[in-house]
Amino acid sequence: MQTAFIDTPTGIIEIKGSKNGLASIYFCDAENVKVSKEIPDELKAAVTQLQEYFEGKRKEFTLKLLPEGTDFQKKVWRQLETIPFGKTTTYQQMANQLGDPKVIRAAASANGKNPISIIIPCHRVIGSDGSLTGYAGGLHRKKWLLEHESPSMQQSLF
Numbered sequence: 001m002q003t004a005f006i007d008t009p010t011g012i013i014e015i016k017g018s019k020n021g022l023a024s025i026y027f028c029d030a031e032n033v034k035v036s037k038e039i040p041d042e043l044k045a046a047v048t049q050l051q052e053y054f055e056g057k058r059k060e061f062t063l064k065l066l067p068e069g070t071d072f073q074k075k076v077w078r079q080l081e082t083i084p085f086g087k088t089t090t091y092q093q094m095a096n097q098l099g100d101p102k103v104i105r106a107a108a109s110a111n112g113k114n115p116i117s118i119i120i121p122c123h124r125v126i127g128s129d130g131s132l133t134g135y136a137g138g139l140h141r142k143k144w145l146l147e148h149e150s151p152s153m154q155q156s157l158f
Contacts, residue, residue: 001016001017001018001023002016002017002018002040002042002043003015003016003036003040003043004036004039004040004043004047005028005033005034005035005036006035006036006039006047006050006051007035008050008054009054009144009148010027010054010137010141010144010145011027011028011029011141012027012028012033012035013025013026013027013028013050013117013118014026014027014028014033015043015046015047015050017042017043017046017066018042018066019042020064020066021063021064021065021066022043022046022063022064022065022066022116022119023066023067023068023115023116024067024115024116025046025050025115025116025117025118025119026115026117026137027117027136027137027138027141029138045063046063046119049061049062049063049119050118050119053118054148056148059085059086059149060085061119063119065116065119065120067114067115067116067120068115069110069113069115070110072106072110073110073113075098075110076094076098076107076110076111076114077110077114077116077120079094079097079098079107080094080111080114080120080121080122080124080125081120081121083121083124083125085121085149086149086150087124087150088124088125088126088146089124089125089126090125090126090127090128091104091107091108091111091125091127091128091133092104092128094107094111094125095107108125108133108134111125112134112136113136114136117136117137118145122135122136123135123137123141123142123145123146124146124149132146
């Protein structure tokens with residue numbers, strides 16, 4: 001497993017993966033984290049695509065993803081990948097699309113455990129009232145990402 005740290009408008013991001021695919025992307029808040037001087041070959045495509053995303057040149061990612069989680073978590077993460085760039089959905093809508101409105105809390109929990117930030121767009125899930133509910137990377141980053149994707153603020157799927 002290779003690791004790289006890149007600087008972005010939302011702070012330093014840690015990227016982990018191998019020749020088999022991308023395992024994680026996390027925001028780093030530790031002050032002693034240094035940006036990688038050299039990017040491992042296995043991570044160059046991910047770094048390039050993330051840079052293009054932050055520059056406003058990319059709306060979709062074409063990377064092989066290998067997130068680790070339970071079957072239910074992976075089902076939720078696959079559902080997240082269907083939310084289009086510049087759109088949002090709610091936790092309730094996610095639960096409904098998963099086939100059971102009662103799984104809203106489990107879907108929200110799986111959303112919060114997403115190991116591949118930005119590329120699996122968990123930031124596109126908001127509260128039913130339009131509020132920016134929890135985000136593992138911090139609400140300030142969620143707000144930034146949503147505004148980056150749709151400067152006139154979000155058009156919702158609902």
